[in-house]
Amino acid sequence: MLHGLSKSEVQKRQRKYGLNLVEGSHFNLFRKIMSGLWGFSAWVLEFALIVEIILKEYTQVFFILLLLLFAAVNGALQQKRTQQLLAPLKKDLKIHVRVLRDDKWQIISADQLVPGDIISLKQGEILPADVTLISGKIGTDESSITGESAMILHDENSEVLSGVNVIYGAGIARVIRTGNDSRVGKTVNLTKEQKANDGKLQFLLGKIIHYLAIIDTVLVLILFTITIVRHQNIINILPLMALLFIATIPIAMPSSFSIANSVEANVLAKEKVLVNKLESIQNAANIDLLMLDKTGTLTDSTFELTKIHNFSVYEDDDILALAKSATNKISPSNLEKVFQRMKIRRNNLKILNFNPFDINKKYSNSNVIFNGKRLDVKLGSPINLMSSSDWFKYVKKLNNKVVAMTINGKLAAIFEMTDHLRLDTRQTICELQKRAIKPMIITGDNFIAAQRIVQKLKIKGKVVEVSELSTIQNIKEVSAICEVLPEDKLMILKLLKNKGYVVGMVGDGMNDAPALKAADVGIATSNAVDLAKQSAGIIMQKEGIGSITDILDSGHRVYQRMMTWTITKLSRTAQLAILLTLGYWIANFIPINLNAIVLVAILNDLVTMVLGTDNTNISYNPERWNMQKLIKISLIFTIGWVLSGMLLFIGLFKLNIMPPKIGTIMFLFLIFSAMLTILMTRTRKAFEKGKPSKMVLAVIIINCIFVSVLSIFGKVVYPISWKWVLIIFIGTLGLAVIIDAIKVKYYNNIDD
Template sequence: MSASNESAAGKSADGTETEKPKELTPGAEEGLSEAEARTRLAQFGYNEIREEPSGPLRSILGRLWGPIPWMLEAALVLEVVLGKLAGPALIAVWLVFSAVLGGVQERRARTALDLLRSRLQVSSRVRRAGNWQILPAREIVPGDLVHVRMGDIVPADFTIDEGTVEVDQSALTGESGVVPRSRGETIYSASSVGRGEASGTVTATGPRTYYGRTAELVRTARSVGHLDQLLFTVVRYLVNIDAVLAVALVAAVLWRGEDLLPLIPFFLVLVIATVPVTMPAAFTVANAVEARTLTNKGVLVTGLSALQEAATMDVLCIDKTGTLTQNKESLAALVPFAGESEDEVLTWAAASCDEATQGPVELAILGAFKDRSLQPLSRKKFVPFDPAIKHSEAHVNRDGQALRVVLGAPLVVQQLAEPQPELMARVEALAASGARVLAVAAGPEEHLSIRGLVALADSLRDDAAELVKAIQQLGVKVLMVTGDTRATAQAVSRAVGIGGHFGDAEDSLHNPLEYDGFANFYPEEKFHLVQTLQRSGRITGMTGDGVNDAPALKQAEVGIAVHSASDVAKASAQIVLTVPGLQGIVSVVSGGRRVYRRMLTWTITKIARTVELAALLTIGYIATGFFVTPLALIAVIVVLNDIVTITLATDRVQGSSTPRQWDVREIAKIGGVLALGWLVLGFVILWAAMNILKLPTLQIQTLMFVYLMYSAQATIYITRVPGRFWSLAPSRYVAAATIGNVAIASILAAWGILMASVPVVLLAGTLGAVLVASVLLDQVKISVFQQTGLLGSSSPSGVNAST
């Protein structure tokens, strides 16, 4: 789009005409007054569009349609065809219960994510009453004078008054690539600025923009995580076990010459008992609950799978500025070269800065420039700082001579200017204190000479060393990755306890873990570093703040946008820190490991329960000629156990002090051992009921039903901690759900509801046998855990008293 093509109406991204609101031009270049801004806010409303969520009924009905519900519905129909009514009724209740439970939990998870969205605001630079300030994008009104730079998401439709930018409009057009925009042209809300800076007047906000909403940052959809892959693998193994048992059962029935038709509903119910109907809700809630807890610690989790990955993260790449330091630059020293004075060096540097940028470096240099009451140079052109080239520049007029001024990294400026032999020695001397050193060069276009050095001090955060140590004690290797000089990076790295062995970009591609960090790094080199670490089998975390960090943040399993990050970096990351420093990262790792422990409890329990149920029913049928638990009661077992599955998201757990890797074989081993132990006890109870107590078939089925319920609750307590199962009390929700399941099963059995009644003394005896077996199996579990190291060591500080 060229300026000549602009009209009063303007054109949208797809070429359609859009009406330009009238009377929006602010007075002069001062921007709107606060009073006028309030008036227009009342007139046009906030710069946002609220999404209308789908109704609860639609969500519930949607859960009754799909492969898993179809299998349940097929089982229901077959039971009716066979003339049975109790079974179909219970299966129907099960279907509705699962749908309602999933819908309710999804709604709760959405509420938690809405809270995150409300705290993750896009901010914009706005000029009001003659002063540049940072305001939430939702408060922008038509007529505001705004400024955008590289890394920003455009907060509203506006016409450029000054500057040139390259914008990515893929969010609007669906086509990748950048397009240039300059004075007189319009850029649209939700575009992202890839290069350059521009100021302009807002023409449309909120629903009146082309895109129709404020830039959306929260991304909940990601590729399948390691935990999801594990769960699918576990389910596949369980289905294979069911298949083997089903073949054995069919063979036995055919050997006896019996009818196979009554077995069909059993096979369907067995498959459903294996497939975790409430798994999506359980894992979503587990992550959402922890994500909501983390918001109170200055962490916004915008990609829930990142919490799962944080538990296994073993390498963290961190930047220096704003993470280890306070990101409050101040002028520490000026070193003039070639007869220049300090004031002259500062004047040259100030020419390559712009106040509208509101960056810490620019504000420090311009602040010192104003404090000394120096006269600015007449600037004709300004090119803002670009991380890809590590410098900013300006074209100025001094004493009638056109000059080019460059401010940036010393190594970069040295390549653009005439050689200065003592440059790097002076840079090393200044950087030894941890200062950030910039070089400034000026002169005719092709004959730049280095005029001096600017040293900026950014004090270390008081808690930086302590928090680095805390991350290291969690078993995470910390690498510092920075664009600063090696001397600056080493000084800061040693001060916080990371170390001083630094490499360069080439070193990062070969054995990067041999180093403590990397200096003189370009943003795109972070992406290659992450890939190298991942190829070596590492689960990698990466912090970033700029638009060029976006690929690395997306590539990393745990992408973390720091407090000062650009909008594009926040959109690319799965975790956004809302406060400076590393405390949020410590919280994320600890939170991820709590989620891991809760989901590990679910996974082991699922394996043990499924194998126990499938084997007991199949082998029991082969041995006795009847199902030791009716199909209708299996539905009751699954429904009641699903309740506990959801409450595990709130359980109190002990966080591991080392990264935890998901090992399917070891998890299956523990689940299999527990299942075997329960099977032994189950067949002992079955033998006693048939041969000693001489109970009729219906009472035997009742007794085995309560046994399966009791053992399922006991399995949860055994697997939720690495030590004795009584060493850590569960959350009140888990306690209520498990005790409630025992009570419900006992009442149904004692009163003969849905089954034949059995004496209370038999129920008490069965419960006592389960408790004794729990103590024995708990010791077996401890031994297996110690052999596999699956749960690692526990950290008391990792206890989360969720209730």
């Protein structure tokens, strides 16, 4: 007879062993900075640095070194900030465990466990400590430790390590090691965190940077050809060639994405939504199809027995007592709780053996002696326990969830169960459809039961069986997939993704975990099992599914901010590269000195980094990455600023203004036009009507004042009068109004 530890013994052991927590690896700022000095972007800057050292241009060496360190240090600091933000959020995502103490089973946080505690284990749970199995049989997925995905079976007296997933069976175990003494604790410093997958937006923006690098390569070849034709020294043009690549480097991209996602992770945390994978936030903006597990997700998991179809020689109460004998007394499922709530006792019923629900067999079973007869009772899925003829005869036409029971291999009873929709389910489904997101219910229920739930939720489309799915041409016509087995969910998700949909998955059960992990955005509900929460990118802590709209809104805000970054980056990079190349071609000198160009890069990136805090207008439709449209809108700014810049440069050159002064004027033009471009790209309306965040506006104003002061006092650039600064600012502002009007007209035309 197990009794568990007493309260006083638990306190004594907690003082000795401490909490069941494993101290994670500390963030090493210096190591992160050093890693930022390695990679393509860093190599380009380092190459330019070497060139300037060879040419003994030590002032320019200083500015390139400043840019290199700025990128590395800023990237490391943003990673640290993100880690500090997510750390307290993830602490809220605690694992809970059923433990026997003072002769009572109770649920506690896993960090309160001590060696000697007796705990219950079942499918879908993660082992919170090293244990020895006392009774029962479990199968575990130990791929997190061994790398092998095959299930490992454990019998009584087997030692099972912490951190593994229970995927089969159930049992009782005694805790033998906790915290830093456990297997996870001993190896945590020897393991490396898996690198988070980039979101879809980073991947696509990375491709844009790749294309920009190709453009720069072409411009470099043009410069090289010009130099050869003019019989000039190639060494003299190397700094300009390096500059073209420096202009392309997305120094602020990692920081911009980190800030944008971190800001929204904090916003979601206030709405009781935990973010496990930052890239899930931005991917939420692209979701156009959302798979929703029915039981426990759309419904409240509280079942009621509505009807018994009794095919046996036993009375209904006897049938219920026998069904109750085949349920898990320690960790019952929601369906098993229906039978356990019934106050039915049979003195002539003795349980000899019990095997908990097997996710592969889809039933639990008990061996009992009832009225002097030995009976083998199985309780579970009708598909697995009934013949196909019986299933079509009795189950196919029922409109409720069904549990079957057999006695000695023969169908004894069918239990009809009903569950209830959560209070926010109808409203959330309605909102999803308004946002042009296709909700698709995934359920193991039969066709009639699935049709009933679809009608209640007013989801457009038809119900299909899982076997029909591959033959469906237009997935948008499907509202629900019925008769789904646990292993079908991942198959369905992969099929939908292969058809080009950006798929979100909402679930709560262990059998939802693979699909939650593979989905573009996996969302676990508040009642989800530990394995489902671990697999999901986002976890809702509020009951129900209403938080889905908060997740979608956050995704759209991140997406819009990054679109501002993208359009600005495209147009600014093209503008700078073309002006430098054409300027050198026409005037035979570099229009802007290297120090100023490095400063342009730094100041522009300072603004783009704070775009993560900018005000946005949320789009209520799935975002689509339209490269053609993106290039067109970028061309509006690029052509406008390049033509203006070239006219300004040629005019200054024709007026015989000396090159250093031209360089300062062009420097101011580049900064002013870049700041105004950010204001224009962040909204489809006229830029003066779109209110930026205080942080974005403040950095823009500070940048403009800063470069004006540098230009007037001759720091970094050649000094010019304040009148020139004012003329360039007013002229650039006037050009911005014209370019912005063209932008607004373009958006109005494509929206019509």
